[in-house]
Amino acid sequence: MPQYFDNVEGLAHENITYSYKLFGEEYTLKSDAGVFSKDGLDDGSRLLLETIAKTDLGVEILDLGCGVGPIGLTLAKLDPRRQVTLADVNLRALECCKANAEALGVGERVRILQSDVYSNITTSFSTIVTNPPIRAGKKVTYAMYAGAVSHLNEGGSLILVIRKAQGAPSCQRYLETLFQSVSVLAQHKGYRILIAKK
Numbered sequence: 001m002p003q004y005f006d007n008v009e010g011l012a013h014e015n016i017t018y019s020y021k022l023f024g025e026e027y028t029l030k031s032d033a034g035v036f037s038k039d040g041l042d043d044g045s046r047l048l049l050e051t052i053a054k055t056d057l058g059v060e061i062l063d064l065g066c067g068v069g070p071i072g073l074t075l076a077k078l079d080p081r082r083q084v085t086l087a088d089v090n091l092r093a094l095e096c097c098k099a100n101a102e103a104l105g106v107g108e109r110v111r112i113l114q115s116d117v118y119s120n121i122t123t124s125f126s127t128i129v130t131n132p133p134i135r136a137g138k139k140v141t142y143a144m145y146a147g148a149v150s151h152l153n154e155g156g157s158l159i160l161v162i163r164k165a166q167g168a169p170s171c172q173r174y175l176e177t178l179f180q181s182v183s184v185l186a187q188h189k190g191y192r193i194l195i196a197k198k
Helices: 043-052 070-078 091-103 138-150 168-178
Strands: 016-022 025-031 060-064 083-088 110-114 125-130 152-163 181-188 191-197
Touching: 016 043, 025 070, 025 091, 043 070, 043 152, 043 181, 043 191, 060 070, 070 083, 070 091, 070 110, 070 125, 083 091, 091 110, 138 152, 138 168, 152 168, 168 181, 168 191
Parallel strands: 060 083, 060 125, 083 110, 125 152
Antiparallel strands: 016 025, 152 191, 181 191
16 A cells, blocks of 8 residues: 555545644645645644744754655744755655745745655755654664764754654664764653754
8 A cells, every 4th residue: 555655656636735833823734645644734743843843953954754844844934044955755745845835935945855765865954853754664764863863963963753652762772872862852642752962
C-alpha cells in the first residue's frame, strides 16, 4: 500500500484545505491525497511547534520531511529573520508546500526542494526540525538523525517529535551515540520532543 513518503503515479488528487490555530493566529494550508496528515495538523507537529516556535532557533533552519509545510512555514511566518529550507521526497506534498508558502506570504524567505533525506542538501543549518516518517522505517529515520550531524553548524540542534510507542526511548539512545547532549524538551499524550545538540 502506498505511503505518504512515496511518489505514486496516477493517484487521484483531492482538493483539501485545513486550518489550525497557533499562538492566536489561524493558518490555512492546501493539502492533497497521498501526503502526510492530509486532513489537519497532527498532534506531534502541534506539540513540536508549541514547544519551539517562539524559541531562538538561529537564522538558518531546515524542516526535513516537511510534507505540505506546517512546521517550517509556521516557523518562517512567526519570525521574519528566519531563512527556512523545506525538504521532502514527496513531489505532491512539495507542490502544496509551495502554494502554502505563497499564501502565507513567506515565499521569498523559504527554499523548497525535493530531497531523499539529505541527497540534495548541501548547506548547513543552525537548527534541523523534523516530524520523521516513522512508517518509512529506521533505515530512513536513523539516516535523518545521523546525517544531521554533518548538516548542523557547530552548536546547532536537531529537534524532533516521536511517540513513545513508536520508539522514542531507542531513538534517544541512538541520538546519544551521535550528539554531545540529548534531552527531552516536552512530552504530552505519548509524544516526546527531543533535542540533540552538536
